[in-house]
Amino acid sequence: MMAYATSVAKPSAGGLKLDLDRxxxxxxxxxxxxxxxxxxxxxxxKEAIAASESEDDET
Numbered sequence: 437m438m439a440y441a442t443s444v445a446k447p448s449a450g451g452l453k454l455d456l457d458r459x460x461x462x463x464x465x466x467x468x469x470x471x472x473x474x475x476x477x478x479x480x481x482k483e484a485i486a487a488s489e490s491e492d493d494e495t
Contacts, residue, residue: 440455441447
């Protein structure tokens with residue numbers, strides 16, 4: 437919120453609300469993309485964990 441207040445010539449509550457709405461939409465888009473990628477991420481994480489565990493067993 438400070439970023440908004442210091443980045444505009446005349447900060448206002450209405451302008452801040454609009455900026456927060458934009459931020460919320462961007463955050464929702466990010467979460468939506470992360471949900472779509474969840475299966476791939478978990479599969480990759482499981483592979484990395486298994487590889488790490490097998491390396492630990494070898495030492």
